[in-house]
Amino acid sequence: KQEVTQIPAALSVPEGENLVLNCSFTDSAIYNLQWFRQDPGKGLTSLLLIQSSQREQTSGRLNASLDKSSGRSTLYIAASQPGDSATYLCAVPTGNQFYFGTGTSLTVIP
Amino acid sequence: DGGITQSPKYLFRKEGQNVTLSCEQNLNHDAMYWYRQDPGQGLRLIYYSQIVNDFQKGDIAEGYSVSREKKESFPLTVTSAQKNPTAFYLCASSMGGPAFNSPLHFGNGTRLTVT
Numbered sequence: 001k002q003e004v005t006q007i008p009a010a011l012s013v014p015e016g017e018n019l020v021l022n023c024s025f026t027d028s029a030i031y032n033l034q035w036f037r038q039d040p041g042k043g044l045t046s047l048l049l050i051q052s053s054q055r056e057q058t059s060g061r062l063n064a065s066l067d068k069s070s071g072r073s074t075l076y077i078a079a080s081q082p083g084d085s086a087t088y089l090c091a092v093p094t095g096n097q098f099y100f101g102t103g104t105s106l107t108v109i110p
Numbered sequence: 111d112g113g114i115t116q117s118p119k120y121l122f123r124k125e126g127q128n129v130t131l132s133c134e135q136n137l138n139h140d141a142m143y144w145y146r147q148d149p150g151q152g153l154r155l156i157y158y159s160q161i162v163n164d165f166q167k168g169d170i171a172e173g174y175s176v177s178r179e180k181k182e183s184f185p186l187t188v189t190s191a192q193k194n195p196t197a198f199y200l201c202a203s204s205m206g207g208p209a210f211n212s213p214l215h216f217g218n219g220t221r222l223t224v225t
Binding site for chain 2: 036094
């Protein structure tokens with residue numbers, strides 16, 4: 001069964017800092033990897049989807065990379081802002097299910 | 111605007127009562143999912159449906175039931191058999207199943223409290 005891990009569970013950084021969030025998975029037979037953002041009490045908002053054949057995907061200040069063979073993905077956030085404070089989750093579809101990490105709770109301090 | 115609507119946002123029920131959570135999507139997606147989210151845990155799959163009139167149990171289906179009579183609707187009933195129903199429930203949809211390689215979209219969730 002696919003297992004998805006996100007470390008660290010929480011991260012606090014000063015505004016303006018660049019940061020990297022990590023996602024690792026045990027089964028490399030994935031179709032893609034999707035990064036989400038979740039604000040307190042809300043649903044998940046899709047940030048980026050990176051196909052299994054891609055190495056990276058960019059959207060604005062966000063850049064996601066994927067190394068399928070090593071079972072790792074990173075989400076790079078440039079020039080962090082207080083509005084980036086949220087929980088970030090990754091998800092991988094494997095077989096007939098989506099598997100989620102438990103997320104990294106990010107706090108950007110003004 | 112296309113999206114997924116979950117209602118209500120908050121739901122309070124007494125123990126022993128069944129309750130139904132609504133999920134409607136206007137994205138024309140074939141696949142729909144129900145997840146449960148508890149503090150400190152990842153999302154856990156309750157039920158999913160890849161086509162109208164068909165659905166499959168997920169990892170934690172006991173005490174829950176669903177129906178998929180229309181493409182746009184996938185209501186979840188939390189029955190009195192569910193031992194610990196208080197949680198945040200999320201509905202999601204995608205164009206096809208996981209192998210279809212399309213993004214997963216989520217509603218804004220329903221927080222259910224049972225006392």
